[in-house]
Amino acid sequence: MKKVNKVVVAIAAASLISSVAISPAANAATKQKVCVALDTAGINDKSFNQTSYEGAKLAQKAGYTSSIEYLPAKSNADYAPNIKKFLDKKCTLIIGVGYLLGDAFAAAAPANPSVNFALVDGWSSGKNQKGITYKTDENSFLVGYLAAGMSKTGKVATYGGIQIPTVTIFMEGYAKGVQYYNEVKNKKVEVLGWNTKTKTGTFLGSFDDTTKALQTSISFEQQGADVIFPVAGGMQATTAANSVKTKKSNVIWVDAKVMDTGKQYASVTPVSALKGLAEGVLAVTKEAYEGKFTSKEYVGSLSNKGVSYAITPAWAKKIPASLQNEVKDLAANIAAGYIDVNNA
Known part of the structure; x- marks a missing residue:
């Protein structure tokens, strides 16, 4: 097992240099108006947007906000106007769902210092913008x-x-996990769709192209792949539907549990790679409610359960117990810092 060196040092350094200034908007125990700007996949994507918004719902149920609402986006051009609408509505915490909202947030946050901004899969900036980030290479390594x-x-x-x-x-974590398996077992399992050396791979060009998602899934099957990991939000449902039809492949679900957002595909989905989107949004909303909002990034990892994996119940007895135990041990060692997924 390889010790973690660079990763721990980098995280420690990042923690030291992160700004911890409290936003003027943060008043302890003050109920907020939380507004969520979605990306183009829509509120019912059964993945990224839907699960993030569940965090806002949990915050409202816990009493951390007096109201919640969201705005969908048809294209990237809607991001900035949606944020403007939220500002006009006097939202006190604006949450953006996705890296692609970054430019709009970068413009709005410094211009509105009395409002808290949080960006899922984004970054921290200034005193009032917090990044909600995840070490998804860790749980992807496991799956x-x-x-x-x-x-x-x-x-x-x-x-x-x-x-x-x-x-x-x-995709990188997934491929590294396959490589690690090959090293441990002296096997030669091949990964299609991502090259860890060149950092290139197969992409749809969007998160809502069902035609290309289906074509890609069929192409992988034709090349012999029998386990497919779609990292494209709701497009995983397209891949899973194809797997049900052809019976040539199985699918790894992403972001949420398949039993929560796509249980009709459980028969072809042995495992889900979980990203604690709801937990991250809830944590940030609670922080703002308590008057503790800072620009220090929220980082979900295996160690704090911000990322994880879940075996689909119907597969619990289908997957060899020995393999499941190996994955459990790997998860524990990664969480404890004994294995660095980037250098394993």
Whole structure:
């Protein structure tokens, strides 16, 4: 097992330099108006947007906000206007769902210092913008190892929606997990759709192109892949529907549990790679409610359960117990810092 060095140092350094100035908007125990700006996949994407908004619902249920609302986006051009609408409505905490809202947030946050801004899969900036981030390479590493162990063809695959860091981190972790399995087991399971050396892979170009998602899924099957990991929001449902039809592949669900957002696909989905989107939004909303909002990033990891994985109940007895135990041990060692997924 390899000790963590660079990762721990980098996190410690980042913690030291992160701003901890409290926003003027943060008043202890003051109920807020929380407004959520979605990306283009819509509120019912059964993935990224839907799960993030669940965090706002949980915050309202807990009494951390007096009201919540969201605005969808048809294209990137809607991001800035949606934020303007929220500012006009006197929202006290504006949450953006997705890396692609970054430019709009970068313009709005400094111009509105009395409002708190939080960006899912984004970054911190100034005193009133917090990034809600996730080390999804950790749990992707685990499902990659599992996929390699389950594959009967010796080929697995992954594809992304758009080639941005918050998508490729999943794909990289997945491929590294397969590589680790090969090293441990002396196997040669191949990964289609992502190259860890060149950092290039297969992308749809959006998060809502069902035609291309289906074509990509079929192409992977034709190349022999029998486990596919779509990192493209709701497009995972397209891949899973194809798997149900062809019976040639299984799918790894992303962001939420398949039983929560796509249980009709449980028969072809052995595992879900979970991203604590609701938990991150809830934590940030609670922080603002308590008057403790800062620009220090929220970082979800295996160690704080901000990322995880879940075996689908119907698969609990189908997946070899030995393989499941190996993944559990890997998760514990990554969380404890004994394995660095980037250098494993």
